[in-house]
Amino acid sequence: MKAEETITTALGGGVGVSPLGSHAFLDEFALAYHRAVADRLRAEPSVVLEHARWNLDRWTEGDAFRPGDLASLEEWWQILDEAGVGRLVELIIDASDEGQRLRSSSPFVGVLSPEERMEILAACEQRATV
Amino acid sequence: MNREQLFDLTERVKLVAGVELPVIVGSQPLYAVTPHVPDIVKRSVECGFILLAAGPSAFRAVIEQIGFASSFQETHGYYHRSVAARQTRRGEAYGLGARHDDADHRHTI
Numbered sequence: 270m271k272a273e274e275t276i277t278t279a280l281g282g283g284v285g286v287s288p289l290g291s292h293a294f295l296d297e298f299a300l301a302y303h304r305a306v307a308d309r310l311r312a313e314p315s316v317v318l319e320h321a322r323w324n325l326d327r328w329t330e331g332d333a334f335r336p337g338d339l340a341s342l343e344e345w346w347q348i349l350d351e352a353g354v355g356r357l358v359e360l361i362i363d364a365s366d367e368g369q370r371l372r373s374s375s376p377f378v379g380v381l382s383p384e385e386r387m388e389i390l391a392a393c394e395q396r397a398t399v
Numbered sequence: 400m401n402r403e404q405l406f407d408l409t410e411r412v413k414l415v416a417g418v419e420l421p422v423i424v425g426s427q428p429l430y431a432v433t434p435h436v437p438d439i440v441k442r443s444v445e446c447g448f449i450l451l452a453a454g455p456s457a458f459r460a461v462i463e464q465i466g467f468a469s470s471f472q473e474t475h476g477y478y479h480r481s482v483a484a485r486q487t488r489r490g491e492a493y494g495l496g497a498r499h500d501d502a503d504h505r506h507t508i
Contacts, residue, residue, distance in 0.1 A: 289458035290450065290483035299467050328476030338401050340442035342476070374444045379473035386468055394459075 288397035298393045299372045303361040305389060306377045310361075314354045321349060321376040328376075341374035349376070400443050400477055402430050408446050408465065408479050415464050416457040416481070422449040424482075444477040449484050458483075 288294050310317045328334060329342055348371075352360065360371055381389070405427050412421045425447040426440045445467070450457055458481055465471045465479040472478035 287453070287455035287458045287483060289455060289462060290453065290481060292482055295462075295467065295480055295482070298462070302468050324473065324476070331476070333404060333475050333477065335401055337438070338404075338441045340438060341444055373467075374442075375468075378468040379470075381468070383470065387463070390459075390462060 289394060291397075294393065294397050296369055297397070298390060299369070299375075300362065300364065301389050301393055302381065302386065303372055303375065303377065305385065306380050307358045307362050309380055310354060310358055310377075317377070317380050318349065320380050321345075324376045324379065325349075342376070345371075345374065345376050400427060400446055401441060402434060404475075404477050405430055405446055407475075408477070409448075411465050411471075412448055412450075412461060412479055412481070415461050416450050416453055418450050418453060418457065420451075421481075422451065423447070424449055444472075445480045446477070447480045447482065450481045451484060453481070453483070457481075 306317065325342055325346055329339055334342070348357070348360065360368065361375065361377065362368070363371070405423070409421060409423065412418065423446065426436075426443065427446050429436045429440055450461070461479055461481050463469065467478055467480070469478060
């Protein structure tokens with residue numbers, strides 16, 4: 270066995286690595302989740318926006334974050350205050366690096382039910398393993 | 400993400416994935432050097448880990464329980480992002496292990 274193969278095997282990175290353990294998969298999952306959120310946002314904008322603001326409220330007022338840690342949450346406050354529904358949909362399903370960055374701190378978690386989230390996760394896993 | 404959030408996630412990763420020593424990757428290992436990390440580190444609400452020798456069930460479990468859009472993230476505002484060792488992006492190779500000392504409740508990374 271070559272040295273490189275030895276190291277890879279020791280790290281558990283050999284054949285059989287789960288597709289779930291890749292950046293590409295996790296990025297695709299977040300995008301797929303937000304595509305479903307976008308549909309909900311178009312259909313029930315006030316409900317979805319209220320949930321997003323409720324999340325930001327709880328996170329910023331709780332003990333987990335300190336004043337210096339709030340930049341990404343404050344960025345979302347500003348977006349929610351300034352962007353219309355159409356612009357929000359564009360932002361959360363933007364496939365660019367910037368869209369990905371915004372999704373990583375999304376306040377739209379919980380807009381979908383746990384069952385809907387699991388269905389999206391399963392669909393992404395199925396696509397990744399085909 | 401602050402230091403407390405990082406250690407909270409580390410402990411949860413160990414429990415959920417059954418991994419004794421998850422490896423922290425990305426920018427968060429800077430907490431091993433100084434508590435005064437740049438703002439760009441603190442503004443992230445996710446932390447990346449490498450799960451060594453973890454199988455599909457471990458990755459699925461961490462996504463389901465403490466990953467993106469999980470009830471954990473909805474409750475706490477931050478979440479976990481695990482990748483396999485060979486899936487790390489260039490520049491992530493400076494990850495450090497994290498250890499929790501039960502004797503005096505201190506963490507070292």
